[in-house]
Amino acid sequence: xxxxxxxxxxxxxxxxxxxxxxxxxxxxxxxxxxxxxxxxxxxxxxxxxxxxxxxxxxxxxxxxxxxxxxxxxxxxxxxxxxxxxxxxxxxxxxxxxxxxxxxxxxxxxxxxxxxxxxx
Amino acid sequence: xxxxxxxxxxxxxxxxxxxxxxxxxxxxxxxxxxxxxxxxxxxxxxxxxxxxxxxxxxxxxxxxxxxxxxxxxxxxxxxxxxxxxxxxxxxxxxxxxxxxxxxxxxxxxxxxxxxxxxxxxxxxxxxxxxxxxxxxxxxxxxxxxxxxxxxxxxxxxxxxxxxxxxxxxxxxxxxxxxxxxxxxxxxxxxxxxxxxxxxxxxxxxxxxxxxxxxxxxxxxxxxxxxxxxxxxxxxxxxxxxxxxxxxxxxxxxxxxxxxxxxxxxxxxxxx
Numbered sequence: 001x002x003x004x005x006x007x008x009x010x011x012x013x014x015x016x017x018x019x020x021x022x023x024x025x026x027x028x029x030x031x032x033x034x035x036x037x038x039x040x041x042x043x044x045x046x047x048x049x050x051x052x053x054x055x056x057x058x059x060x061x062x063x064x065x066x067x068x069x070x071x072x073x074x075x076x077x078x079x080x081x082x083x084x085x086x087x088x089x090x091x092x093x094x095x096x097x098x099x100x101x102x103x104x105x106x107x108x109x110x111x112x113x114x115x116x117x118x119x
Numbered sequence: 120x121x122x123x124x125x126x127x128x129x130x131x132x133x134x135x136x137x138x139x140x141x142x143x144x145x146x147x148x149x150x151x152x153x154x155x156x157x158x159x160x161x162x163x164x165x166x167x168x169x170x171x172x173x174x175x176x177x178x179x180x181x182x183x184x185x186x187x188x189x190x191x192x193x194x195x196x197x198x199x200x201x202x203x204x205x206x207x208x209x210x211x212x213x214x215x216x217x218x219x220x221x222x223x224x225x226x227x228x229x230x231x232x233x234x235x236x237x238x239x240x241x242x243x244x245x246x247x248x249x250x251x252x253x254x255x256x257x258x259x260x261x262x263x264x265x266x267x268x269x270x271x272x273x274x275x276x277x278x279x280x281x282x283x284x285x286x287x288x289x290x291x292x293x294x295x296x297x298x299x300x301x302x303x304x305x306x307x308x309x310x311x312x313x314x315x316x317x318x319x320x321x322x323x324x325x326x327x328x329x330x331x332x333x334x335x336x337x338x339x340x341x342x343x344x345x346x347x348x349x350x351x352x353x354x355x356x357x358x359x360x361x362x363x364x365x366x367x368x369x370x371x372x373x374x375x376x377x378x379x380x381x382x383x384x385x386x387x388x389x390x
Contacts, residue, residue, distance in 0.1 A: 029149075029152070030149055030152070030153050031152070031153045031156035031157070034153075048181065048182035048186060048187070048190070049153060049157075049180050049181045049182065050150055050153065050181035050182040050186075050187045050190075051182060051186075051187065051190045053146055053149050053150065053153075053191070054146075054190050054191040054193075054194035054195065055194065057142070057145075057146070057191075057194065057195075058194045058195075058197070058198060061198050062198075072152075075148070075151065075152050075155060076148040076149075076152065077149075077152050078145070078148075078149055
């Protein structure tokens with residue numbers, strides 16, 4: 001049995017951002033969300049599939065997601081969707097994310113601003 | 120695909136995290152649904168692929184029970200401020216909570232006295248010889264209940280917070296031990312007035328906790344004190360620990376001892 005490698009700690013907050021974004025498009029349940037993340041990111045982002053549920057529950061407790069319980073083929077399934085508050089949070093998170101990406105990108109691409117001058 | 124051992128181990132690990140039963144049940148339902156979706160996915164892939172690939176177990180894709188339970192426990196505890204700050208909640212908060220409890224209990228005592236006066240049941244001038252021994256016992260029990268109320272309520276609140284935030288027995292016990300230590304030193308005495316203005320209500324912390332004095336018990340005035348009888352001195356501080364024990368006992372009864380896989384779910388013995 002192989003252990004699933006997960007992305008490092010600096011990706012904290014990314015799963016939440018992705019979940020909010022995906023669930024703002026359409027309602028999904030846990031398995032669907034995991035598959036959607038895998039496909040959308042070209043399997044670059046990987047986390048233990050079961051670990052998505054504590055995140056979903058946290059977002060739901062923060063009123064960022066709405067959930068609905070259904071019985072499908074005799075088993076319970078919880079369908080999630082981004083709430084109005086979740087959409088507001090998503091907009092803020094997207095803005096923050098873009099600023100971080102731009103800032104990191106400017107460093108990686110060798111922007112001269114702030115470079116120490118040579119004597 | 121849905122391994123019974125994996126399922127049972129996950130239930131045990133979730134219970135060990137001290138998570139509420141309803142939360143565990145919901146998480147288990149979702150993980151079980153996820154595992155069955157993976158099974159359906161594997162079946163579909165095997166039907167379309169000519170080249171067979173090694174099947175991946177539910178644990179391999181979903182995660183190890185310990186890892187899942189830890190993730191669930193961590194996320195659950197991070198939900199509330201109380202859960203994120205256990206040192207403040209369970210080590211620093213008990214003392215201010217007790218002080219607030221004493222203030223409220225003193226206000227309640229004064230309020231009840233004023234109400235008794237308004238209703239014409241003023242105890243001024245009532246002495247031991249004027250009431251029956253049964254009445255005296257009832258009054259003493261009421262006095263002890265009133266004196267113990269801040270400690271019992273504080274212990275209940277802290278245990279409830281520990282349970283609610285899935286912080287587990289360690290923090291529950293630590294908080295109740297602090298309450299117990301303060302309760303061991305707490306002393307309160309009241310003397311009903313024999314004439315207007317000479318009643319007394321005194322409270323404070325005394326050391327050593329087991330010290331008793333029965334001097335005022337000999338007088339004619341009706342008086343009660345938590346430091347009068349040694350059994351009372353011993354039992355009084357045990358109340359917060361009893362509350363803690365009751366919470367722990369209730370939690371242990373809630374924990375499913377023999378996890379059972381739902382009948383509708385196919386199970387295999389290996390993965």
